[in-house]
Amino acid sequence: TVSPAAAVAPVPIKISPSSRTTPSSTSSPPARRNSAPRKSPAAKATKAVIRRTSNGKKDTEKRVGRRRGPLLPEQRKQASEIRKLRACLRCKFLKKTCDKGEPCAGCQPSHARLWQVPCTRIDIKDIGYFMKDWRADYERHVGRGVSVYNIKGFAQKEELIWITHGYGFALPIMAREVYVSDDNCFTVDWVESEHEEPLEFDIQTERMSAGSEGVSNEALSEYLDKHLDGPFEEFVDEYFEGTPFITEILKTAHRYYIKEKVPVVRKALKLVLAYNLTQHVTMVEQRGDEHPMEGLVDDEDSKYNGKTFAPVMINFQIKCALADMWRELQKEILEELSSLYSSVYSGDRLKNWPTIFMLASILLAVWEEMQFDCHYRIPDTATVEKFCSDMETTPVGVIVGLFHAISQKLPALTEWETRRHGQLLNNNVAICEAMTEMREHVTKHETYLKTRPEAKFDRQDFDCLSNKFLSKLVIRAN
Numbered sequence: 001t002v003s004p005a006a007a008v009a010p011v012p013i014k015i016s017p018s019s020r021t022t023p024s025s026t027s028s029p030p031a032r033r034n035s036a037p038r039k040s041p042a043a044k045a046t047k048a049v050i051r052r053t054s055n056g057k058k059d060t061e062k063r064v065g066r067r068r069g070p071l072l073p074e075q076r077k078q079a080s081e082i083r084k085l086r087a088c089l090r091c092k093f094l095k096k097t098c099d100k101g102e103p104c105a106g107c108q109p110s111h112a113r114l115w116q117v118p119c120t121r122i123d124i125k126d127i128g129y130f131m132k133d134w135r136a137d138y139e140r141h142v143g144r145g146v147s148v149y150n151i152k153g154f155a156q157k158e159e160l161i162w163i164t165h166g167y168g169f170a171l172p173i174m175a176r177e178v179y180v181s182d183d184n185c186f187t188v189d190w191v192e193s194e195h196e197e198p199l200e201f202d203i204q205t206e207r208m209s210a211g212s213e214g215v216s217n218e219a220l221s222e223y224l225d226k227h228l229d230g231p232f233e234e235f236v237d238e239y240f241e242g243t244p245f246i247t248e249i250l251k252t253a254h255r256y257y258i259k260e261k262v263p264v265v266r267k268a269l270k271l272v273l274a275y276n277l278t279q280h281v282t283m284v285e286q287r288g289d290e291h292p293m294e295g296l297v298d299d300e301d302s303k304y305n306g307k308t309f310a311p312v313m314i315n316f317q318i319k320c321a322l323a324d325m326w327r328e329l330q331k332e333i334l335e336e337l338s339s340l341y342s343s344v345y346s347g348d349r350l351k352n353w354p355t356i357f358m359l360a361s362i363l364l365a366v367w368e369e370m371q372f373d374c375h376y377r378i379p380d381t382a383t384v385e386k387f388c389s390d391m392e393t394t395p396v397g398v399i400v401g402l403f404h405a406i407s408q409k410l411p412a413l414t415e416w417e418t419r420r421h422g423q424l425l426n427n428n429v430a431i432c433e434a435m436t437e438m439r440e441h442v443t444k445h446e447t448y449l450k451t452r453p454e455a456k457f458d459r460q461d462f463d464c465l466s467n468k469f470l471s472k473l474v475i476r477a478n
Contacts, residue, residue: 086121089398090114093344093405117401118394124338127398128330130390136370136377137278138319152179158211162285163310163318165277167235170285171223173314174211183207188295188312190281192303193462194241201302205295208311215321224273224325228266232273239276243463244448246365246470248441252434253358259430262355264336267329268362274326275366278319279373282310330366333359344406350424353406354431360403364469367391372465375457400472412476413442442474449475 087098088107093114096106103119122129155177162170180186189202227235233251240247250272257265283304284293295309309315337359340352374387411421416439418432425431442449452471458464 086123088119088121089124089402090117090119093117093402114401114405116397116404118397120394120398122394122398124341124398124402125331125335127395128334130387130395131327131330134370134374134387135323136374137275138316138323140377150180150182150185152181154178154209154212161208161314163282163314164285165280166283166304166307167227167238168231169223169226171318172219173215173318174213175208175311175314176211178207178209178313180207186294186312188281188309188315194303195301198460198462199301201297201299201304203295203297203309205309205315206293206311209313210317215317217321217325220318220321220325224270224277227273228269232269235273239280243466245441245445245467246368249361249438249470250365252437252441253362255437256354256358256430256434259433260354262358264333264355265358267333267336268359271326271329271333271366272362274322274329275369278322278326282315282318284308284310330363333363337363341402341406350406350409353410354425354428354434356403356406360399360473361470364396364399364473367396368465368468368470371468372457372462375465376459396469396472400469403473404476407476413438413474414446415439438474446475 087096088104090096091098091104091106094106098104098106098121101108107114107119158174158176161173161175163173164170186205186207187202188205189200191198191200232254236247236250236254240250250269253265254269256262257269281304284295293308293311295311297304297307297309299305310318337356340356340359343351344356371388371391374384378384378387410424411417413435416435418436421435422432425435449467449471452467455465455468
C-alpha cells in the first residue's frame with residue numbers, strides 16, 4: 001500500500017527571512033532536519049552561514065553593546081550636552097531621543113506623525129513669548145495728553161462713582177477731580193461697527209481720575225465674575241454681534257463650564273471677558289451726588305445715545321488694570337495647558353482631552369482678536385507683520401498640531417455620535433453634549449470655516465480675521 005503522503009510530490013516553498021512557519025493539519029509533514037539535501041529551488045535559497053573569527057585587530061566600526069570602563073572625557077562632555085538638551089515637543093510627545101539639529105532629525109521627515117507641530121524646544125507654558133512688549137490693547141490711550149507735565153494736582157476730596165461697560169454690572173471707583181494745564185486731553189473717541197460703514201465718535205469727558213488707591217484688582221475681578229456667572233451668553237451675542245462660529249463655540253464652552261465647573265475653563269472664559277473689555281468704552285452708571293457730568297452722548301446715530309462716558313483718565317486706568325489681568329490669566333492658562341499635556345505624554349492620549357479642547361479653542365479665538373487689534377491700532381507695518389509671524393509660526397502651530405495629535409482616536413467633529421463614540425470620553429455627559437453641539441456648529445459653518453485659514457486683514461470689516469485659527473483646530477487636516 002502507498003500512503004497518501006508519499007504519493008504527493010514535494011511543493012517548493014519560497015522562504016523569506018521574515019516569514020514564520022505555522023503548523024497546519026492539512027499540509028504535508030515537514031521534512032526531517034537530518035534528511036539529505038534535495039535538489040530543489042528551496043535549496044538554492046538557503047544562505048550559507050559565515051562565521052567571523054577575531055583577527056586581533058581593533059574593530060573600527062562602532063559596536064552596540066555594554067560599555068566597559070569609564071567614559072572618556074570627550075564622551076562625558078557629549079553625554080552632558082545630551083542631558084542638558086531639552087527635547088523638542090514632538091520628540092517629547094513620541095518619547096524619542098532628540099538631537100541638536102534645527103529641525104531635529106526626528107522632525108525632518110515630512111510624513112512624521114506630528115508634522116503639524118513646529119520643531120521647538122519651547123515649553124507650552126512659554127509660547128506666549130510673542131506678547132513681549134505688545135501693548136496695542138491700551139497703548140493708544142497713553143499719549144492722550146494726560147501726562148505728568150499736564151497734571152497740576154488732584155483734589156483732596158474723593159467720591160464714589162460706578163463705572164460700567166454696559167452689560168448689566170457696575171464697578172465701584174473712588175474718584176477725585178484732577179487739575180490740568182490743558183483740558184483738551186479729556187476727549188474720548190470710539191468707533192461703532194454695526195452701521196453700514198463704521199462710524200467714528202468723540203466726546204469731552206469729566207476732569208476726574210481714580211482716587212489715591214487706584215483701581216482695585218479685587219473689585220475688578222469680582223466685576224468680571226459677575227459677568228461670567230450671570231448673562232455671559234448675552235454678553236457674547238451683544239459684543240460679537242453674531243460673528244459666525246466664534247459666538248457658538250464660546251457659548252458651548254460656557255455651558256460646559258456651568259456643568260463641570262473646571263477652574264481653568266473658567267479662567268479661559270474670564271480671559272475672553274478681560275481682553276474684550278480692555279478694548280471697550282467705559283461709562284458712568286451713577287454718581288453719588290447726582291449732579292450732571294460731562295460726557296453725555298447726544299447723538300441718535302450712536303448706540304450709546306443718552307449714556308455718560310467715563311472720564312478719560314479713569315477709562316485709561318481701568319484699561320491698564322484689565323490689560324494686566326488678562327495677561328496674567330493667559331500666563332496661568334498656558335501653564336495649566338503645559339501640565340495637562342504632560343499627563344498626555346505619560347500614555348493616555350484622551351486624558352484631559354475635553355479641557356485641552358476648550359482651552360485651545362478659547363486661546364485661539366483671543367489670539368485672532370489680538371491679530372486684528374494689532375493691524376487696526378499699530379501703524380507700523382513691519383511691527384505688525386513681526387507680531388503676526390511670531391504668533392503663527394510656533395504658538396499657533398503648537399496649539400493646533402498637538403491637539404490634532406491627541407485627537408487621533410476620536411472621529412472628526414462632523415462625524416461625532418455620542419452613541420458610538422461616547423465611551424472614548426468615558427461617556428461624560430457634559431462633554432458628550434458639548435461635542436454634539438460642536439458637530440452642529442461645524443456642520444453649519446463647514447464651507448465658511450474651510451475658507452478662513454487664508455483670511456486677510458480688512459480695516460472696514462471687524463470680523464475679517466475671525467476663525468482664522470479656530471478653523472484649523474476644528475477642521476482636521478488630511
